[in-house]
Each structure stands twice: as structure tokens, then as C-alpha cells.
Amino acid sequence: MRDQIIKFFGYSLAELKLKGAIHTAREIAQQPNLWQMTFNNLSESKPGLEVFLEEVYDNDNLDVILTGAGTSAFIGDILEGPFQKNTGKHTRAVATTDLVSYPTHYLHPETPTLLISFARSGNSPESIAAIDIADKLCTKVYHLILTCNSSGKLATRRDRDNNTFTFLLPSEADDQSLAMTGSFTCMLLAGLLISRISYLNYLKPQIDQLSGYGENILNNYSEKLKEVTKLDFKRAVFLGSGPLKGTARESQLKLQELTDGKVICKYDSFLGFRHGPKAVVDKSTLLVYLFSSDDYVHQYELDLVNAANNGEKGIYRIGVIESDSKDSDLDLMIELSDSDVKVDEEFLSVCSVLPAQMLGFFKAIHLGLEPDSPSVSGAITRVVEGVTIYPYHLPLEKQV
16 A cells, blocks of 8 residues: 555655655545455444345334434435335435524434444544434434444444444545545445445445546546646536436535645536626636436536537636546546446436545645645634534423
8 A cells, every 4th residue: 555655646655754744645545445344344344234125114104314523414306316226215304504593493202213324434423423312302213323433422322232333444434634525435335335235245246347447537537636636626516417416516525624724615507607606607617517417417427528618618627427428528538437337327426526635636736735634724624613402492382
């Protein structure tokens, strides 16, 4: 792994440490290997997880809620559609930051609920509070916890063993840097695989292919992305369709937080971007298109690209696509594969965030920031601080 980091970034270990970048470098570079480790961990947990989910899915009118805070919440945004499609269960993504402040808008006392919590550290105040409130408000609630920290508060809670299953990601996925990279992609991949847990063994070739896509991005596009970050862009827009819209959301956060807000970022769907948000594009804007592999969806995406190319198209345009589209006139096309064999579209949401992670890393260094802790003022921390959780009192109708 050390040789891979040196080759990938072009910096010695000493230089990475001096630049405050060693953790972020390692955590970005190791992701393709971590995806394999995540699959292996899930394979070992499969028997117990299937028993747990069989009981949960036996409940009529089950409500599945995908939750987390910040980047962990964006996992739910991506998973909402695929999880509902794959399981046939009504599924919603609700951030813990919404769930804690307005619990009765999302939790219904008489509706059986599966609360799936995503948490890197498992110590965020809202993550803990969301579980406590669900236990208090719901008559029947189950918890599936996905976390990277075996010693975190979520992973070490033992008071709900009968209705809780905790899946631990590989310890290497517990990012030590401020920005979530490997933790995000590993928890996202685990969620996608859990939605198809009965078919897990058949998905191994796709995980191998997905890891290959990641290695391709890291090894063949890092220098090109590094050159892009030398451009004087002050804004960036990430666009995606379906599950990739959630990846676009995580991408914009990654570039924005790694540059300490010096690059202001936005995200949207390709179709949604036309309805007003397109006004943000100026001559200092970086445009990043995360393309779908679905031919039907891709028609709409190409229409937007062509419309943008005929107007203000920003300072630079990047596309991320599984197989190259000859119809796109962009400055850089990141092609994941030259093979006709494709992975299921939802898996593209995992690897398509890597370019944004790399852009954020290189831009931080270019701006003189430390990628491991880019927040100069300390306003952003690895685990959120300063949040007061107030006691939640049951509504009167629930108490009767």
C-alpha cells in the first residue's frame, strides 16, 4: 500500500506527512481493496443477517428508513431507490438531523419500522438520539447498524440485542482524516449488497469489476485531475441521475469541505438542473457529469450536456462514464471500462465519487491546506461537536 500511495500521488511519505495529507492519501487509495474486504465481511455475516432480515421482512406494511448524518445521510439518498426496488419494501432516506428534530413526521407508532443507521464513528449525537427516539416512539422497531468503529457508541450498545443487528465494516474503513472517503464507499456498498443479500454469492464478479474500475480511476486519471485543480475554478457543479444524484451530492460536499469552502459546490439531477440552478454556471465553474449506464436515462443527460455546451460551459468539463460516449464533447472523459461487460448501474454510485475525492485532495494541497484537517478555523470536525440533545417527550396520544 505504501508503494501505491507514493506512485499515485507522486509524493514521498515524508512529503505527505509534511503536507498533512498522509491519512487522506491512504484512505482514498485503499478503497478498491476495501470494497473486496467489505464483501468478504458481509459474506461472513450473511447467515445471521438473513435470519434477522427474515423476521423483519415478515412484518406487513414495514417502513424502512435509511438514516445518518452528513455524508452518512447521503448514503441513504443513494440507496433509497435501489433498496426499495431490490427488497420490495417501502423505503425512505431521512437524515438523523431531520429525524431527531421532527420525529413524528417520519416515525409512526403503529407502523413496523426498520431503522438502518450508517455511521463512521458511531459517536455522532444525532445518530444515537435517532435510535433512542425510535425505540421510544415506535411500538415495533428493528435496528440495522452499519458502522466502521467497533468501539463507537452505536457498536457497543447491548440493550437491544433482540431487535438489533450490527454490521462492522473493515477497521481500515474508519477514516482518520476529516473527510469521509473509504467509510462512505464501504458503507454504501454494504447497503447495496444487503438489499440483495440472498444473491450475495452471485455478485462477487461485479465487486471484482467494481474494484477494477476504482483502480483504473486511481492509476490512470490522477495526474489529469491534479492538473485540473491548478485551474482557477471557484465554483463546481456535480450532476447525476437516480442513485448517482446522491453520489453527486457527496461529491460536491467532498470538494467543498476539503477546500475549506474556498470552492463553493452544488449538485443536482441532469433534468433538475435546467429548472433554475443552471444559473450558477459562470466562467469560473467546474462542471462534473456523473453519467448513467442506462441508455434511456443517458438520452436526457446528453441533452443537458449539449445545452450546456451551447451556452456558458464553465472553465472545464469532466465526465465519468462506464463506457465512453462518443457523443459527449467534454474536456476530460473518465472512462471506467473498455469492456462490453457492465456492472449493475447502482454499483457505479460507489466508484463515481472517487474523482471528486481526488479533486478535493489535490485542490486542498494546491491551496496550501492540509487535506487531513482542511478546516483552518476548526469549524468542521471529524465528529460533530457542540450538539445538545434534548429529552424527547412522547406525544399525548402515544401516552394514552
